[in-house]
Amino acid sequence: MKPVLAPGLYIVATPIGNLGDLSPRASEILSGADVVAVEDSRVTAGLLRHIGVKRPMLPYHDHNADAVRPGLIARMAREAVALVSDAGTPLISDPGYKLVRDARAAGHLVVTIPGPCAAIAALTLAGLPTDRFLFLGFLPSKQHARAEAIAEIASVRATLVLYESGPRLAACLGALAEGLGDREAGVAREITKKFEECVTGTLSALAARYADAPPRGEIVIIVAPPGEAPPASAEEADMALAEALTRLPASKAAGEVAKRLGLDRRELYARAMAMKDRISPSLEGEGL
Numbered sequence: 001m002k003p004v005l006a007p008g009l010y011i012v013a014t015p016i017g018n019l020g021d022l023s024p025r026a027s028e029i030l031s032g033a034d035v036v037a038v039e040d041s042r043v044t045a046g047l048l049r050h051i052g053v054k055r056p057m058l059p060y061h062d063h064n065a066d067a068v069r070p071g072l073i074a075r076m077a078r079e080a081v082a083l084v085s086d087a088g089t090p091l092i093s094d095p096g097y098k099l100v101r102d103a104r105a106a107g108h109l110v111v112t113i114p115g116p117c118a119a120i121a122a123l124t125l126a127g128l129p130t131d132r133f134l135f136l137g138f139l140p141s142k143q144h145a146r147a148e149a150i151a152e153i154a155s156v157r158a159t160l161v162l163y164e165s166g167p168r169l170a171a172c173l174g175a176l177a178e179g180l181g182d183r184e185a186g187v188a189r190e191i192t193k194k195f196e197e198c199v200t201g202t203l204s205a206l207a208a209r210y211a212d213a214p215p216r217g218e219i220v221i222i223v224a225p226p227g228e229a230p231p232a233s234a235e236e237a238d239m240a241l242a243e244a245l246t247r248l249p250a251s252k253a254a255g256e257v258a259k260r261l262g263l264d265r266r267e268l269y270a271r272a273m274a275m276k277d278r279i280s281p282s283l284e285g286e287g288l
Helices: 024-032 041-051 065-075 097-105 118-126 143-152 166-180 203-211 234-245 250-261 265-285
Strands: 008-012 035-038 057-059 080-083 110-113 133-138 159-165 184-189 197-202 218-223
Touching: 008 024, 008 097, 024 041, 024 080, 024 110, 035 041, 035 065, 041 057, 057 065, 065 097, 097 110, 118 159, 118 184, 118 197, 118 218, 143 166, 159 166, 166 184, 166 203, 166 218, 184 203, 197 203, 234 250, 234 265, 250 265
Parallel strands: 008 080, 008 110, 035 057, 035 080, 133 159
Antiparallel strands: 159 218, 184 197, 184 218
């Protein structure tokens, strides 16, 4: 019997490989939806066959989203609309957030049915810190744009998670090594499938491994956060203090520099006072 769903938008996570990962709740929502918004109807048709149902499908992807969205929003007033991607959680590196935004603006019910996500699954496999991470999606394919994107996140103190394709994998790993330093990393692929693997090593070693043997399928790269930065030198501290003293009294200048460089505030205050003592006589000699 088809479940009766309230009108609105249902965001349904689907398997990233193993169909056994489809949750009973996700199966129930897909069975009861009046229409399923899909990336590729061929992919979703296979999933629906797996659970033994047929539902109307409507393509919703990067190339038609702006044209299709108003009609879907209108249907949510009277129908249950399920949103799926080809694999994993919708909106993660997919165009669905605008549909959710407009559904909320229209006052429609919005429900999430959580489940598989390749980014999160790869984090659990890599053995790298998971307390803080940044998801980057796909980096730009062009060399200059990719280098600029990597430079923007080089100082972020978090594990980095990004998607990549097999043919571009080695070049991406090499660019990451050049822009971030030779950090520890992992390459996860075939997640939840028979030949699931997560190969770990330095970025340069992984780039060399895949240079002549690009793997197939969608891939997740996980990169360790940067190591602890070396302490600032005495010269760097003096330069920072000299600049701060042009704007602030000694105590506040010492506090600002201590916070920024991670140095002892008392020592910086003593240095700041010594600087002022050196500067003051020279100013008096000039009649200032």
